[in-house]
Amino acid sequence: MTDLHEFRAATRAWLEENCPDEMRQPMSEADVCWGGRNWTFQSQAQQDWLKRMAAKGWTVPTWPTVCGGAALSGDQDRILKEEMARINARPPLQSFGIWMLGPALLAFGTDAQKQHFLPQIARGEIRWCQGYSEPGAGSDLASLQTKGVDCGDHFEVSGQKIWTSYADQADWIFCLVRTEPEAVKHKGISFLLFDMASPGVTTKPIQLISGSSPFCETFFDAVKVPAEQIVGDRGNGWTIAKYLLTHEREMIGATDSPLFGSEDLVEAARDALGLDDQGRLDDPILRGRIADFLIDEIAFDAELARAKSWIRAGKQLGAESATLKYTGTELNKRRQELLMAAGGLDALEWDFTDAAADEKASLWLRSKGNSIEGGTSEVMLSILSKAVLELG
Amino acid sequence: MRLLNEEQTMIRDMAAGFLDEKAPVDALRTQRDAGGGFDAALLKDMAEMGWFGMLLGEDAGGVDMGAQAAGLVAEEMGRRLSASPFLSSGVMAATTLRATSETSWAAKVAVGHAVVAMGIDERIRHRPNAIETRAEKSGNGFVLNGAKKFVSDGAGADRIIVTAGTDDGLALFLIDPGLDGVDTRALKTVDNRNAADLSFSGVQLDGAALLAIGSAAQDALDSALRVGRSVASAELIGVSKEVAGRTTAYLKERKQFGLTLASFQALQHRAADLYTQIQTTDAVVAAALQAIDDGAEDAELLSRVAKAKAGKTASLAVREALQMHGGIGMTDELDIGLFMKKARACAEYLGDGECHGEWLLQQRGL
Numbered sequence: 001m002t003d004l005h006e007f008r009a010a011t012r013a014w015l016e017e018n019c020p021d022e023m024r025q026p027m028s029e030a031d032v033c034w035g036g037r038n039w040t041f042q043s044q045a046q047q048d049w050l051k052r053m054a055a056k057g058w059t060v061p062t063w064p065t066v067c068g069g070a071a072l073s074g075d076q077d078r079i080l081k082e083e084m085a086r087i088n089a090r091p092p093l094q095s096f097g098i099w100m101l102g103p104a105l106l107a108f109g110t111d112a113q114k115q116h117f118l119p120q121i122a123r124g125e126i127r128w129c130q131g132y133s134e135p136g137a138g139s140d141l142a143s144l145q146t147k148g149v150d151c152g153d154h155f156e157v158s159g160q161k162i163w164t165s166y167a168d169q170a171d172w173i174f175c176l177v178r179t180e181p182e183a184v185k186h187k188g189i190s191f192l193l194f195d196m197a198s199p200g201v202t203t204k205p206i207q208l209i210s211g212s213s214p215f216c217e218t219f220f221d222a223v224k225v226p227a228e229q230i231v232g233d234r235g236n237g238w239t240i241a242k243y244l245l246t247h248e249r250e251m252i253g254a255t256d257s258p259l260f261g262s263e264d265l266v267e268a269a270r271d272a273l274g275l276d277d278q279g280r281l282d283d284p285i286l287r288g289r290i291a292d293f294l295i296d297e298i299a300f301d302a303e304l305a306r307a308k309s310w311i312r313a314g315k316q317l318g319a320e321s322a323t324l325k326y327t328g329t330e331l332n333k334r335r336q337e338l339l340m341a342a343g344g345l346d347a348l349e350w351d352f353t354d355a356a357a358d359e360k361a362s363l364w365l366r367s368k369g370n371s372i373e374g375g376t377s378e379v380m381l382s383i384l385s386k387a388v389l390e391l392g
Numbered sequence: 393m394r395l396l397n398e399e400q401t402m403i404r405d406m407a408a409g410f411l412d413e414k415a416p417v418d419a420l421r422t423q424r425d426a427g428g429g430f431d432a433a434l435l436k437d438m439a440e441m442g443w444f445g446m447l448l449g450e451d452a453g454g455v456d457m458g459a460q461a462a463g464l465v466a467e468e469m470g471r472r473l474s475a476s477p478f479l480s481s482g483v484m485a486a487t488t489l490r491a492t493s494e495t496s497w498a499a500k501v502a503v504g505h506a507v508v509a510m511g512i513d514e515r516i517r518h519r520p521n522a523i524e525t526r527a528e529k530s531g532n533g534f535v536l537n538g539a540k541k542f543v544s545d546g547a548g549a550d551r552i553i554v555t556a557g558t559d560d561g562l563a564l565f566l567i568d569p570g571l572d573g574v575d576t577r578a579l580k581t582v583d584n585r586n587a588a589d590l591s592f593s594g595v596q597l598d599g600a601a602l603l604a605i606g607s608a609a610q611d612a613l614d615s616a617l618r619v620g621r622s623v624a625s626a627e628l629i630g631v632s633k634e635v636a637g638r639t640t641a642y643l644k645e646r647k648q649f650g651l652t653l654a655s656f657q658a659l660q661h662r663a664a665d666l667y668t669q670i671q672t673t674d675a676v677v678a679a680a681l682q683a684i685d686d687g688a689e690d691a692e693l694l695s696r697v698a699k700a701k702a703g704k705t706a707s708l709a710v711r712e713a714l715q716m717h718g719g720i721g722m723t724d725e726l727d728i729g730l731f732m733k734k735a736r737a738c739a740e741y742l743g744d745g746e747c748h749g750e751w752l753l754q755q756r757g758l
Contacts, residue, residue: 113492266756281758290758291749296672298752302694303675312393313395323668386665389640392655 009077011083018052020302024088032094035124037171044196051093054123063106066120067114074312088387096165097121097128101174101193104244108191108232112289117193129196131161131175131218132241139379141176142238144186146220148177148192152229155179155192157223159198167203167216180235181323191237194225210365211355237313246321248374265290265335269342282357286341300331326380329370336367396464403461404416407468416725417473423475428672430475430507439504444482446620448490452498459619459684463626463677465495473727473734475585477545478581481507484620488553488564490613492603497551497566508566509549510616511540511590518743520555520617525592527556527563534602536573536595544741545547546588552604554592555613562610564603571595583737614692621695621742622680625702628738629677632670632702632709639663639713646718661723664711673698673705677752693755696748701737703739710735726755728753 022045033039034044041290046069053059056070061077063069071081084091102121105114120126137144146159167173172195181186196203200223206215232240269290274282281287307317307324318326340347343360350361373379385391396404414434425432438444446462462483465649469478470534476482481501485508489498500506536556543552546569554565573595574665580588604612615748640663643654653659680698683691710732714721721728 064612188644266758270758275758279754279757287753287758289747291753292745294752294756295697295700295704295745295749298693298697299672299676302679304671306675306678310395313394319673325666327672359475364579378661381661381664382657384664389660389667391640391643391660391663 004075004079008083010077011080012086014056015087015089016047019084019087019089020049021285022046023049023090023092025090026088027090031090033090033124034091034095034127034166034169035093036127036169037125037300038169039124039127049090050092050124055273057122059093060102060118060122063102063118063122067102067106067118069118074314078312086386091192093124095121095124095127096130096170100130100244100247100311101128104174104191105231106242107243108240112228113193113231126171126202127166127169127298128245129164129167129170129173129218131164131167133163134160135162139376141241142189144176144178144189146175148179148190148225150179153227155190155225155227155230157192157194157220157225159220161218161220162215163206164203164218166218167196167218168205169176169214172196172378173201173218174231176241179237183235186238187235189237189241190234191240192225192232193222198223198225198377200224208366208369210369211352212227212361223308244286245375246317265293265338265342268339272342272344272346286338290338291319293338296331299334300327303327319384322375322380322383322387325374326371326377326384329379332370334368336364340364398555400460400464403457404464404468406441406690407443407465408471410437411468411472411474415469415472415476416475417730419731420473420475420584420725429578429586430477430545432581433448435476435507436504438476438478438482439502443478444486444504445502447483447486448498448502450491452495453502454486454490454498459622460624460678462619463681466623466626467630467633470627470734471633471634471737473631473730477507477509477549477586479620480509480545481549482625484510485551486617487619488603488612488616489566492564492608494566494603500550506550507544507545507548508551508553509543509588510620511543511546511552511554512613513541513543513566513615514539516541518741518747520589521718522612523555523557525554525556525567527558527597529559533596533598534563536567536592536597539589539591541589542579542581542587542741543590545586546590547576547586553588554590554607559606562613563604563605563610564609565597565598565601566603567592567595567601567692581614581737582733584733586739615655617685617742618692622677622697624738624742625673625677625680625695625698628702628706628735629670629674631731631735631738632673632706635709635713636663636666636670636727638715638728639666643704653716662712662716663664666709669705669708673701676701693752696751698742698743699743700748703735703744706735707739 022043036347056069057065058070059081060069061072061080065071071378089139090353098201102118105117122288132141134144134146146161148155148157172193175192175194176189177192178188179190200221202219203216206213206217262308276282304324310317339360350358412571414437442455443465446457449456454474466478467474472514484692486498486501489501497506497508501508514524515522527534528537538556549569552567552569554567556565567574571677574594575591579589581587636752643659644652645664646653677698680694683694717726717728720726726751
């Protein structure tokens with residue numbers, strides 16, 4: 001306990017000294033530091049903050065030190081997060097490398113791969129994207145058809161991915177390809193890492209109903225991938241992919257993710273509709289729907305807090321991540337519907353060609369994808385009915 | 393799924409073992425068919441387990457185990473529809489007596505020698521602060537006039553804690569239902585428990601009947617309601633888990649069109665959706681009980697959200713259970729209907745989603 005007290009005191013002092021004032025301000029999605037080869041820092045403060053945190057190993061606090069982390073225990077990691085929250089410190093770096101590839105490499109990578117890739121992720125030098133979905137492989141991801149032909153010292157990758165977030169800005173991709181066309185579908189997939197600057201890679205952004213998006217279509221035309229850039233054994237990629245999807249679900253299920261927007265429903269409704277002479281929202285039926293929503297939202301907050309405490313206690317969420325993903329995304333869709341209803345006719349004002357300028361309508365439309373991406377609600381229910389209820 | 397420590401696991405397992413033997417669903421059915429109230433011998437056995445003293449201090453013969461422990465017992469009771477005055481006497485009355493330092497009756501509650509019920513509702517929907525019952529000062533005591541609805545375990549209780557308005561604000565009285573002017577009308581209810589309507593007509597109370605007055609009375613009442621709601625929510629989660637479990641088992645066994653019902657995706661997804669609702673509810677119920685034990689500021693909020701959510705989820709669970717059982721679910725022979733009746737009564741009692749949703753909206757300035 002004393003050690004933790006000392007750790008907290010030292011952490012607090014270090015953060016006070018090293019976190020620039022500009023990095024203690026509330027942030028929007030545009031203020032996220034994603035890093036990468038081509039990253040242009042938005043400010044000197046953003047750059048300093050990343051450098052200092054990376055040097056401490058605190059961009060990935062729980063990773064081993066040889067991998068760029070600080071090998072913090074669960075309790076120390078919690079204290080670091082609490083101390084950062086105390087001064088409103090922004091995350092120094094956010095990336096798919098930290099959230100998704102890193103944990104997968106730690107679990108399945110060779111020592112050489114860990115020591116090569118993880119420190120670069122920790123320092124924000126390489127920005128990663130995820131090559132999973134294909135036009136013909138959405139919910140049925142394991143039916144993917146992008147080919148990876150084993151040519152001895154390299155794989156030759158050809159095919160198409162879709163919904164590749166930030167493919168146009170990413171430096172490298174972690175990608176599922178079919179290397180064993182004869183095997184049953186789950187057994188024929190391998191997990192490859194390669195440079196998006198490789199000859200034969202092209203990307204094309206996708207516009208959504210909500211306006212521009214980070215999603216891209218990604219095309220591979222005989223891309224050469226060195227043989228040592230496979231993670232795990234040939235044909236074992238599905239195991240890694242599933243492991244990684246669990247991390248993605250936990251992330252999407254968490255309502256504090258920037259995807260969800262933070263407009264306060266209660267305030268928005270009060271400002272837009274006003275109160276009647278008894279101090280009640282001047283729309284009794286909408287008011288009742290808001291009450292129903294708030295009850296479910298507060299209950300879900302308790303569920304999220306419980307999941308976090310399980311993780312801190314060293315327990316795997318497993319199928320529970322499907323519950324969080326399903327409940328969290330369905331809840332956010334309801335929230336956005338209520339925000340639009342509370343906004344009434346005013347909420348309809350929106351210019352598609354400048355979609356981001358007014359968040360309300362674009363967040364409402366974007367939220368419809370929450371229960372599709374990262375596994376649809378229906379896939380989550382199927383997972384739960386099989387893995388937990390053992391139906392089928 | 394909750395992470396229980398060793399002591400909590402022991403409490404739960406002991407409760408499950410005891411109730412399987414002494415108060416399973418069949419016991420409620422037998423009691424209903426016989427038209428009886430709660431079983432005095434069972435009450436004594438439960439008290440010997442320490443359950444009626446869980447929320448009482450050692451000064452009153454209690455074991456002071458806290459709301460989380462009471463919640464574990466209540467959840468197991470919900471799974472078996474065990475009929476007992478645990479919630480009324482062991483939880484809410486015990487909390488009120490403790491808050492008002494009334495140790496002699498608390499000691500009787502703790503050992504199961506007395507049942508103390510709570511007279512807190514006057515309206516048909518839970519509004520514990522809408523009190524028309526009045527107590528006027530008279531000599532050293534008071535004269536009580538008014539009525540209380542649906543006093544849970546009010547038929548056969550040894551004492552009733554009654555809320556009343558006075559010139560000095562809210563007061564709590566501990567009343568002997570045998571006093572002149574007290575009329576007790578036992579109710580037959582859908583969940584087959586011992587509720588009663590009580591009326592008070594010029595009831596003479598001596599000064600000792602007053603438990604608390606003014607803000608002390610309000611604090612004691614709030615505290616009893618907070619704990620009562622949270623423990624009732626745990627009972628509801630027990631109901632939900634039990635019927636969901638029985639339904640899942642039935643889906644695996646029942647065949648139609650040459651297939652088990654479990655192979656139909658329409659039913660799989662409904663069962664899975666119910667599972668997620670139960671998980672969310674379980675989390676907020678656990679959070680409410682813990683907040684009470686921790687003395688956390690959000691205990692009031694969480695206890696209300698837990699009760700609202702637990703009622704909604706139990707309602708969904710019993711409706712889905714009945715529909716997925718099909719025609720057999722409609723028969724009295726199967727237990728699903730008994731769970732449905734319990735869920736309705738327990739969701740209504742101490743307030744449902746509308747009641748606590750209204751509080752939440754006012755709290756948030758809407």
